[in-house]
Amino acid sequence: MAILSAIPIVRHTxxxxxxxxxxxxxxxxxxxxxxxxxxxxxxxxxxxxxxxIWTASSARPDAKIRNFPGGAKGLVAAAVLLVGTEVLAxxxxxxxxxxxxxxxPPGANALPLQVQAGQFAFYFRYPGPDGKFGPIHPxxxxxxxxxxxxxxxxxxxxxxxxxVAAEMAIPxxxxxxxxxxxxxxxxxxxxxxxxVQQDFVPGLDLSLHFTATKVGRYEIVCTQLCGLGHYxxxxxxxxxxxxxxxxxxxxxxxxx
Amino acid sequence: MHDTAVHATHHGPPTxxxxxxxxxxxxxxxxxxxxxxxxxxxLVGMVLSWIMRLHLVWPNFAIPGLGLLSPAxxxxxxxxxxxxxxxxxxxxxxxxxxVLTNVPFAGFGNYFLPIQIGADDMAFxxxxxxxxxxxxxxxxxxxxxxxxxxGPPLAGWTAYAPLSTLGKITGPGEDVGQxxxxxxxxxxxxxxxxxxxNFIATxxxxxxxxxxxxxxxxCTWAWFITSCIGLLAFAVLLPACILMILDxxxxxxxxxxxxxxxxxxxxxxxxxxxxxxxxxFWFFGHPEVYIAxxxxxxxxxxxxxNSYRRPLLSHKVVIYSMMAIGFLSYMVWGHxxxxxxxxxxSALAFSFPTLVITIPATILTLIWVGSLYGSKLRINxxxxxxxxFVSMFVAGGVSGFFLAQPSIDIYLHATYFxxxxxxxxxxxxxxxxxxxxxxxxxxxxxxxxxxxxxGKAHFWFTFVGAYxxxxxxxxxxxxxxxxxxxxxxxxxxxxLMPVHKFISIxxxxxxxxxxxxxxxxxxSRFWGKPASANPWEGTSLEWSTSSPPPWDNFGGKHPVVYxxxxxxxxxxxxxxxxxQDSPEQIQTVRDDKKLTx
Numbered sequence: 059m060a061i062l063s064a065i066p067i068v069r070h071t072x073x074x075x076x077x078x079x080x081x082x083x084x085x086x087x088x089x090x091x092x093x094x095x096x097x098x099x100x101x102x103x104x105x106x107x108x109x110x111i112w113t114a115s116s117a118r119p120d121a122k123i124r125n126f127p128g129g130a131k132g133l134v135a136a137a138v139l140l141v142g143t144e145v146l147a148x149x150x151x152x153x154x155x156x157x158x159x160x161x162x163p164p165g166a167n168a169l170p171l172q173v174q175a176g177q178f179a180f181y182f183r184y185p186g187p188d189g190k191f192g193p194i195h196p197x198x199x200x201x202x203x204x205x206x207x208x209x210x211x212x213x214x215x216x217x218x219x220x221x222v223a224a225e226m227a228i229p230x231x232x233x234x235x236x237x238x239x240x241x242x243x244x245x246x247x248x249x250x251x252x253x254v255q256q257d258f259v260p261g262l263d264l265s266l267h268f269t270a271t272k273v274g275r276y277e278i279v280c281t282q283l284c285g286l287g288h289y290x291x292x293x294x295x296x297x298x299x300x301x302x303x304x305x306x307x308x309x310x311x312x313x314x
Numbered sequence: 315m316h317d318t319a320v321h322a323t324h325h326g327p328p329t330x331x332x333x334x335x336x337x338x339x340x341x342x343x344x345x346x347x348x349x350x351x352x353x354x355x356x357l358v359g360m361v362l363s364w365i366m367r368l369h370l371v372w373p374n375f376a377i378p379g380l381g382l383l384s385p386a387x388x389x390x391x392x393x394x395x396x397x398x399x400x401x402x403x404x405x406x407x408x409x410x411x412x413v414l415t416n417v418p419f420a421g422f423g424n425y426f427l428p429i430q431i432g433a434d435d436m437a438f439x440x441x442x443x444x445x446x447x448x449x450x451x452x453x454x455x456x457x458x459x460x461x462x463x464x465g466p467p468l469a470g471w472t473a474y475a476p477l478s479t480l481g482k483i484t485g486p487g488e489d490v491g492q493x494x495x496x497x498x499x500x501x502x503x504x505x506x507x508x509x510x511x512n513f514i515a516t517x518x519x520x521x522x523x524x525x526x527x528x529x530x531x532x533c534t535w536a537w538f539i540t541s542c543i544g545l546l547a548f549a550v551l552l553p554a555c556i557l558m559i560l561d562x563x564x565x566x567x568x569x570x571x572x573x574x575x576x577x578x579x580x581x582x583x584x585x586x587x588x589x590x591x592x593x594x595f596w597f598f599g600h601p602e603v604y605i606a607x608x609x610x611x612x613x614x615x616x617x618x619x620n621s622y623r624r625p626l627l628s629h630k631v632v633i634y635s636m637m638a639i640g641f642l643s644y645m646v647w648g649h650x651x652x653x654x655x656x657x658x659x660s661a662l663a664f665s666f667p668t669l670v671i672t673i674p675a676t677i678l679t680l681i682w683v684g685s686l687y688g689s690k691l692r693i694n695x696x697x698x699x700x701x702x703f704v705s706m707f708v709a710g711g712v713s714g715f716f717l718a719q720p721s722i723d724i725y726l727h728a729t730y731f732x733x734x735x736x737x738x739x740x741x742x743x744x745x746x747x748x749x750x751x752x753x754x755x756x757x758x759x760x761x762x763x764x765x766x767x768x769g770k771a772h773f774w775f776t777f778v779g780a781y782x783x784x785x786x787x788x789x790x791x792x793x794x795x796x797x798x799x800x801x802x803x804x805x806x807x808x809x810l811m812p813v814h815k816f817i818s819i820x821x822x823x824x825x826x827x828x829x830x831x832x833x834x835x836x837x838s839r840f841w842g843k844p845a846s847a848n849p850w851e852g853t854s855l856e857w858s859t860s861s862p863p864p865w866d867n868f869g870g871k872h873p874v875v876y877x878x879x880x881x882x883x884x885x886x887x888x889x890x891x892x893x894q895d896s897p898e899q900i901q902t903v904r905d906d907k908k909l910t911x
Contacts, residue, residue: 083450111686121494123623129628136680141672156724157656159721196574243473246653259655262655283399
């Protein structure tokens with residue numbers, strides 16, 4: 059069973075999709091390292107278990123009981139040393155990827171962009187030419203008149219030029235600073251190719267930053283159970299060339 | 315330790331039918347009641363998983379009869395997306411609370427802990443009866459959710475706020491059903507708290523003469539450690555459930571922040587935090603994993619020693635490893651919350667203890683496997699399931715390596731990889747522990763043997779089936795398949811459907827195989843071969859009394875213990891073992907000192 063189950067892993071039949079972010083390779087490398095260590099441990103343990111079962115169950119009735127060389131002390135030492143080193147190595151090296159995502163602030167040039175999650179859709183907001191997001195007034199949220207964010211565009215100066223879209227477009231190779239706003243219940247923002255996943259916590263505005271390196275159209279899916287429409291809560295991320303991005307933004311602005 | 319002379323009998327023999335079989339204070343009857351409740355819950359839970367697997371791969375398939383149970387959730391038998399989530403929530407809740415906690419811990423623990431330490435009952439028999447009946451009431455509340463308003467809750471067994479606290483407005487399944495869920499789990503916590511206290515008091519106070527702590531069998535140790543874990547864990551979940559009920563019915567805002575807009579309506583709440591629920595829930599939730607797995611590990615150790623016909627390489631190391639696991643289980647809850655929005659620094663703090671917990675787990679595994687070397691293994695249904703447990707424990711354990719690392723968790727969180735991981739280590743492994751325990755102790759509990767041929771067939775089909783179901787879950791997760799989706803309308807997950815079909819077919823077949831077990835259980839209960847007092851040539855005290863034991867366990871006597879629990883692989887008048895209460899003088903085999911080649 060162990061060997062059979064290892065085959066698809068070794069053959070990469072079901073592997074993560076190609077990484078399109080600047081930080082993703084750290085996660086992928088960490089995943090690959092862990093796969094090797096865990097895979098070897100898994101296959102070896104199952105094979106040894108199998109061999110021991112086979113030999114022990116066919117022991118002659120008059121055979122003397124023998125101890126595993128080294129006894130319990132040897133096994134404990136082996137467990138502490140081997141697993142301890144492995145754990146330490148994985149733990150320490152693994153922090154690199156985590157740190158590069160969470161412990162470095164977004165660059166000054168990062169493109170600010172807000173995403174709001176609500177049952178069962180994502181909406182995206184761009185600050186417009188003034189570079190500022192207008193405030194959100196929860197009491198003004200009204201899907202009927204398409205005021206998804208609860209903006210007061212008649213009174214708030216900063217809101218006037220904000221661009222709201224149902225699709226996320228970003229320029230390639232430019233860092234994005236994604237501000238996350240949860241409107242109702244918990245949701246999550248997951249883009250497999252970007253190696254990004256972060257929950258929306260209502261009442262707590264979180265942020266993420268990343269850089270996409272490949273032009274294309276990718277799925278954004280919700281991974282936090284949010285109600286009956288959860289399975290269908292998704293949006294698209296278009297990674298565009300800078301020119302296409304500018305054109306897209308102009309088009310969206312015209313539609314506001 | 316108690317002197318046998320001082321130790322009076324707790325209660326007289328039951329006289330009426332009700333006192334004997336229903337409101338019984340006898341720990342053995344209560345243990346069987348827990349087992350029966352668990353068996354009923356596992357059957358319902360399994361049928362729910364069948365419906366879910368069917369719906370995932372054939373979304374338009376009409377399941378006969380389901381439309382009658384829930385005309386709204388499954389009109390004409392076709393499951394709606396919300397009903398899928400409701401079934402999923404009920405599956406998780408039933409399995410985690412009413413199966414994985416009830417059977418290996420409360421069920422077998424109740425039956426065998428007092429016998430194994432030579433007591434005639436629990437320390438507080440009436441409390442014990444109350445814990446079961448409280449749990450039973452909890453189960454009734456949960457099952458009632460199937461039949462109310464818009465059906466059972468859909469927020470998952472983790473019931474994340476504010477989906478679980480805002481009420482009806484967030485959609486179907488969040489009406490009365492969710493309140494019933496919170497009441498049910500709250501009541502369940504009370505039952506477990508009473509049970510844990512009872513286990514602890516019994517282990518500390520009622521050990522018979524000569525039964526020192528180190529002479530307690532490994533499963534007794536596991537139940538004792540688990541009850542210590544349970545006492546702290548359920549004590550946190552209970553208030554959390556009360557706060558949830560208040561949020562739902564009394565208008566408080568413990569878990570609900572201000573400014574939430576649902577269906578264009580501003581919610582009248584402010585000041586709460588959804589993360590508070592997650593912290594409280596997982597502070598219970600992670601130890602809960604060990605509440606499920608440690609008793610199974612203890613039962614498996616107990617059975618493995620018996621079938622190896624030799625003591626484990628070290629009795630103490632197993633005990634200390636279980637203690638270490640229990641202790642560490644309180645420091646790792648945050649690993650469920652790496653991407654939840656809690657401070658990213660704490661992710662690192664939670665990641666290390668999570669990785670470190672693999673060390674005692676590895677030690678346990680190495681002791682089980684290392685002791686097998688050079689032993690005289692007896693293959694029977696119980697030992698097969700115990701060895702299967704070891705295989706599953708390893709399989710489920712190594713995937714923990716991935717999820718323990720926050721950076722990898724960014725990609726794998728909320729995918730089928732997680733589903734595969736916890737089903738293997740917590741679900742299948744613990745269930746294998748229960749099967750092993752059932753095959754091993756059935757003769758003691760009923761006085762009849764189970765059919766070994768059917769038992770072995772049951773094992774092989776279940777073992778292969780479990781791998782076929784849960785291994786592919788890991789592949790799906792690696793490919794980025796998100797969990798808790800009722801249908802894969804997604805462009806990305808569409809191509810993974812063949813894998814889902816394979817899993818569904820495997821799940822249906824493996825589930826059907828459980829009928830062999832059910833038949834064996836029921837048939838052997840009435841028509842099985844009569845069992846002797848000690849059919850497996852065991853050493854611990856449960857084998858010193860008749861099968862089944864009399865109402866006061868040892869027929870008015872109290873055994874006196876002379877030996878360590880697992881004196882196998884020696885020469886004595888009875889064969890290759892000596893029982894704990896046998897006064898026969900032998901050279902005690904302690905740990906690995908006396909057994910060197």
